Amino acid sequence: MSLATRTATARSRTRRLRVPAIWLLLLAIFLIAWLLVSLFGRGDFASASNVNNIVERATALGIVAIGQTFAILVASIDLSVAYLISVTAVMASFIMQGDPAKVPLAILVVAAIGAGVGLINGLLVTKARINPLIATLGVGLILRGLLNASFQNFTGSVPASFQFLAYGRIGPVPVPVIIFGGLALFASVLLARTRFGAHVYAVGGNRNAARLSGIRDHRIIIGAHVITSLTAVVTGLYLASRLRSGAPWIGSDGVYDLESIAAVVVGGTVLSGGRGGVLGTVAGVLIFAVLDTMFNQLGVDSYLKQVLRGLIIITAVAIYAARSREVVG
Amino acid sequence: MAAATEAAIDRPDRDWRPHLAGIIRVLPVFIVLIGIIVWIAILNPRFIEPAQFLNFLRRSAPLIILAGGQLFVIVTGGFDLSQGSLVTLTVLVGALLAFGDPANTWWVILLLYGFGLLVGIFNGAVTSYLRVPSFITTLGMLLTLKGVALLATGGAPRGALPENFRAFGRAFIEDVPLVGRLPWAVLVLLVVGSLLVFLFHFTQLGKQALAVGDNQHAARLSGINVPLVRIAAFTVSSLCAVTAGIMLGGFSGVSLNVGDGLELEAISAVVLGGAALLGGRGNMPAALAGALTLQALFTLLNFLGLPSPIRVAVQGTIIIGAVGFAAWRAARSGQEREV
Numbered sequence: 001m002s003l004a005t006r007t008a009t010a011r012s013r014t015r016r017l018r019v020p021a022i023w024l025l026l027l028a029i030f031l032i033a034w035l036l037v038s039l040f041g042r043g044d045f046a047s048a049s050n051v052n053n054i055v056e057r058a059t060a061l062g063i064v065a066i067g068q069t070f071a072i073l074v075a076s077i078d079l080s081v082a083y084l085i086s087v088t089a090v091m092a093s094f095i096m097q098g099d100p101a102k103v104p105l106a107i108l109v110v111a112a113i114g115a116g117v118g119l120i121n122g123l124l125v126t127k128a129r130i131n132p133l134i135a136t137l138g139v140g141l142i143l144r145g146l147l148n149a150s151f152q153n154f155t156g157s158v159p160a161s162f163q164f165l166a167y168g169r170i171g172p173v174p175v176p177v178i179i180f181g182g183l184a185l186f187a188s189v190l191l192a193r194t195r196f197g198a199h200v201y202a203v204g205g206n207r208n209a210a211r212l213s214g215i216r217d218h219r220i221i222i223g224a225h226v227i228t229s230l231t232a233v234v235t236g237l238y239l240a241s242r243l244r245s246g247a248p249w250i251g252s253d254g255v256y257d258l259e260s261i262a263a264v265v266v267g268g269t270v271l272s273g274g275r276g277g278v279l280g281t282v283a284g285v286l287i288f289a290v291l292d293t294m295f296n297q298l299g300v301d302s303y304l305k306q307v308l309r310g311l312i313i314i315t316a317v318a319i320y321a322a323r324s325r326e327v328v329g
Numbered sequence: 330m331a332a333a334t335e336a337a338i339d340r341p342d343r344d345w346r347p348h349l350a351g352i353i354r355v356l357p358v359f360i361v362l363i364g365i366i367v368w369i370a371i372l373n374p375r376f377i378e379p380a381q382f383l384n385f386l387r388r389s390a391p392l393i394i395l396a397g398g399q400l401f402v403i404v405t406g407g408f409d410l411s412q413g414s415l416v417t418l419t420v421l422v423g424a425l426l427a428f429g430d431p432a433n434t435w436w437v438i439l440l441l442y443g444f445g446l447l448v449g450i451f452n453g454a455v456t457s458y459l460r461v462p463s464f465i466t467t468l469g470m471l472l473t474l475k476g477v478a479l480l481a482t483g484g485a486p487r488g489a490l491p492e493n494f495r496a497f498g499r500a501f502i503e504d505v506p507l508v509g510r511l512p513w514a515v516l517v518l519l520v521v522g523s524l525l526v527f528l529f530h531f532t533q534l535g536k537q538a539l540a541v542g543d544n545q546h547a548a549r550l551s552g553i554n555v556p557l558v559r560i561a562a563f564t565v566s567s568l569c570a571v572t573a574g575i576m577l578g579g580f581s582g583v584s585l586n587v588g589d590g591l592e593l594e595a596i597s598a599v600v601l602g603g604a605a606l607l608g609g610r611g612n613m614p615a616a617l618a619g620a621l622t623l624q625a626l627f628t629l630l631n632f633l634g635l636p637s638p639i640r641v642a643v644q645g646t647i648i649i650g651a652v653g654f655a656a657w658r659a660a661r662s663g664q665e666r667e668v
Contacts, residue, residue, distance in 0.1 A: 124649060124653070128653045128656060128657070129653075129656040129657075129660060130649060130652045130653050130656055131600075131606045131607075131652060133408075133596075133606065134596075134597075134600055134606065134648055134649065134652045135649060135652070137593060137596075137597075137645070137648070138645040138646065138648045138649035139645065139649070140645070141641050141642060141644055141645030141648075142641075142642045142645040142646060144638070144641050144642070144645075145638045145639055145640070145641035145642025145643070145644075145645065146638075146642055147638075148638035148641070149636055149638040149639050149642070258410075258468055258471075261464075261465075261468070262465065262468060262469075265462070265465050271462045271464060271465070301480065303476045303477075303479040303480040303484060304476065304480055305476070306472050306473070306475060306476030306479070307472070307473050307476035307477055307480060308476075309472055309476075310468075310469040310470065310471070310472030310473030310474075310476060311469065311473055312469075313465060313468065313469040313472070314455060314461060314465065314466055314469035314470075317461045317462070317465045317466075318455065318459040318460075318461050321459055321460035321461050322459065322460070
């Protein structure tokens with residue numbers, strides 16, 4: 001290997017791990033929020049408890065958004081996550097029925113469901129060559145139909161020990177923060193440092209070129225979809241733990257499908273695939289959470305909040321697009 | 330097959346197969362539609378009586394119009410996810426402004442169309458000039474419009490739609506020869522549907538929209554004003570959404586979630602009608618028939634006595650099946666493009 005290629009490889013490695021500019025935006029928004037809340041709102045925005053609060057608020061969306069990043073990086077998308085979250089929460093609490101001994105069984109079952117859904121999504125996109133938007137929308141509708149036909153309300157309950165997932169602390173750090181941070185770290189190492197990660201970028205950047213250079217593109221895309229579905233399962237388990245029981249509407253009420261996509265794109269991953277990363281997504285999710293918390297502490301009307309959120313998504317992506325030369329549809 | 334080939338060799342000037350192939354390419358959605366309608370008619374023979382069938386068309390009209398607008402955006406290579414929220418806003422704000430007074434109807438409708446025009450121009454301009462993917466632009470618009478509608482009404486339906494406003498969705502013209510009572514909605518559907526077919530197949534705009542979706546660089550180089558075409562496509566879509574909102578307001582009254590999920594149903598309908606999701610291909614009658622097929626399917630599942638959650642699951646299976654079939658057919662005919 002010549003010196004030139006070695007430095008080029010090193011540079012591309014560091015580029016993927018480099019802190020994206022979005023984190024500066026997050027910092028700026030946090031400071032503005034701090035200022036506004038200090039001037040017009042109640043409480044200390046930068047206090048440790050409030051920062052914890054922001055991160056906890058981001059956890060549910062953040063975990064599934066990490067998974068969504070994988071689907072979007074391979075130039076696919078996953079609209080089925082919201083209903084998979086509902087299915088997971090309901091099934092987990094239905095199987096557990098408040099019995100701590102059944103927790104492992106419940107986790108095993110929902111993980112299997114998640115892996116199965118991811119596999120189906122991936123097969124539909126690759127082998128059946130169905131547009132990912134339609135394939136995952138269809139799978140989401142099927143999950144929603146089956147779920148609503150079987151369950152109408154809160155079903156079963158999770159044992160107190162399982163609530164450690166949402167309310168526990170290890171030292172001063174809440175467990176959700178550890179899970180969110182751990183998954184983010186794991187996912188970014190997976191993308192930046194492993195062969196699978198390199199192949200994800202290759203397939204997303206140019207699928208034909210990747211296939212011609214010997215990458216099994218179908219396996220990579222299916223793998224990305226399985227990862228996306230498994231993160232939806234983790235979010236579902238977290239929500240079941242937090243709400244103490246699962247209800248069929250928690251996934252769709254949280255709009256986790258569209259919001260996770262918005263967070264990924266605001267975090268700088270391009271919808272056409274091949275560029276971006278998990279660290280950007282985490283920043284995108286945190287920006288949403290900071291703004292949410294700020295609006296709450298300023299007492300902004302909840303409908304106005306929704307309007308502002310819509311405009312912020314468009315503005316953030318417009319700022320990104322202005323910096324790149326990509327032409328998009 | 331061999332006999333047909335020989336016949337074609339004998340009389341090459343009368344080879345009908347390309348024409349037949351052309352027809353078959355468009356036909357599947359119509360075949361499925363007729364199949365479903367026949368099935369419903371077997372279960373309930375009264376369904377194909379004029380009165381019942383016109384009523385079915387009346388219920389389908391909003392979705393058909395939405396699908397027509399959505400097709401314009403989809404052939405340019407985009408999506409319009411804001412349609413459903415615009416329907417909700419039309420109904421809620423329409424009721425708030427008109428407040429049950431028939432004298433207000435006309436200026437309220439004009440105002441709503443004006444607002445729809447602005448939404449379409451905004452969607453198109455942000456997508457073209459700021460280069461935000463339309464999926465994100467219209468997703469942001471979905472949240473914004475729903476928020477604006479709820480903000481304006483304070484989170485609960487206020488005011489009421491006057492009777493002459495609601496007429497578009499639920500009034501009838503009595504004593505029409507042959508059919509009896511003719512719903513206004515079916516008339517509106519005929520007018521808007523013809524307009525959409527004309528715009529799409531017989532004007533520059535339709536051709537240019539297809540060209541932009543197929544290859545926007547080639548389209549620009551051949552002198553097409555790409556941003557203008559995009560803006561026009563989104564504007565058509567938004568105006569269709571306002572129209573659908575006016576009809577739904579008359580049909581089902583004022584509620585907060587009247588438009589929820591309609592954008593996905595419209596996209597499903599367009600896909601059933603065989604349009605390519607990444608642009609460049611589409612057929613207006615097929616897209617309109619796709620919407621009618623989806624609505625007929627809901628009706629059929631209803632007649633079969635399936636609970637409504639199962640209907641949703643079947644809808645999911647159908648759209649996967651339809652797109653999978655189209656992909657399989659494209660792959661078999663050697664075209665390496667996704668549909």
